[in-house]
Amino acid sequence: MASPDARARTRLGYLLSKIASGAPAPASGSAAAAVVATAAALLQKVAIRSPKWSGAEGAHSRAEAMRLRAEELIELDSLAYLAFVEAVRSGDGVEAARQKTIDVPMEIAGSAAEVLRLAHELETNGNPNLRADAAAAAILARAAAATAEMLVQVNESAGLRGARGRADDPGRASAQSRDNVPPSRARTARDGRPAQSAASRPASSRNRSASTGSRSTRPGPPRGGSR
Numbered sequence: 001m002a003s004p005d006a007r008a009r010t011r012l013g014y015l016l017s018k019i020a021s022g023a024p025a026p027a028s029g030s031a032a033a034a035v036v037a038t039a040a041a042l043l044q045k046v047a048i049r050s051p052k053w054s055g056a057e058g059a060h061s062r063a064e065a066m067r068l069r070a071e072e073l074i075e076l077d078s079l080a081y082l083a084f085v086e087a088v089r090s091g092d093g094v095e096a097a098r099q100k101t102i103d104v105p106m107e108i109a110g111s112a113a114e115v116l117r118l119a120h121e122l123e124t125n126g127n128p129n130l131r132a133d134a135a136a137a138a139i140l141a142r143a144a145a146a147t148a149e150m151l152v153q154v155n156e157s158a159g160l161r162g163a164r165g166r167a168d169d170p171g172r173a174s175a176q177s178r179d180n181v182p183p184s185r186a187r188t189a190r191d192g193r194p195a196q197s198a199a200s201r202p203a204s205s206r207n208r209s210a211s212t213g214s215r216s217t218r219p220g221p222p223r224g225g226s227r
Contacts, residue, residue: 015074024085029077029101032147033070033108039115039140040067042133043122050126059122066115073111077104098158105151112145 002010015034019026040063047060080100087097116138123134 025081026074026078027081028147029081029105029108029151030074032105032112032144032151033073033077035140035144035147036108036112036115037067037070037074039112039119039137039144040064040070042137042140043115043118046122046126046130046134046137049130050122052127053125055121055125059118059126062118063115066111066118070108070111073104073108077108080104098155101155101158102152105148105155109145109148109152112141112148116141116145 015026015030019031043063044060044067047056047063050056050059053059080097080103084094084097084101087094119134119138119141123131123138126134
């Protein structure tokens with residue numbers, strides 16, 4: 001019988017291999033949810049190792065709930081997109097299926113915002129030696145929120161453009177810069193704290209910095225389709 005660690009490696013490897021495949025899904029939405037789950041798992045670690053903080057137990061419970069829901073969203077995003085592909089092909093229930101491809105990324109963005117708020121809380125109150133882990137969780141949550149917000153925008157606009165794009169499914173638009181996208185209705189990681197980011201503060205006593213890095217160059221505007 002496989003050990004829990006072996007089963008976990010199998011699940012992660014399976015997810016990554018499916019994302020890397022030519023299948024329509026899982027893709028960027030599932031990847032964003034997986035990043036949220038990873039960030040929440042980091043916060044569980046920080047909470048467990050912060051026994052001197054009276055709020056550690058509650059923080060751990062919150063982080064665990066966030067992680068488990070994010071794990072569910074990995075699958076839900078994939079299912080929502082595949083259902084949309086099928087609806088477009090059949091011509092039945094297209095609008096309801098498209099709405100699901102909006103609702104799931106919106107929840108992913110909301111989950112990322114919750115993780116970010118907890119990351120700030122743990123960075124302030126948790127074990128100072130794990131401050132870099134809390135900061136890393138905040139960075140991951142921001143990235144996941146940005147991805148999910150972009151997908152909400154792309155999938156909302158798909159209703160106006162119609163489904164077209166990739167050869168075998170209602171195409172996914174390339175990831176566009178959030179600088180060129182109006183804010184979505186989804187809750188964002190910016191809801192967490194408008195002041196100085198966790199990543200921009202000094203590294204922890206564990207001597208690991210959590211730098212946000214340089215601004216990346218992102219692909220151009222979407223070609224159309226659902227995402």
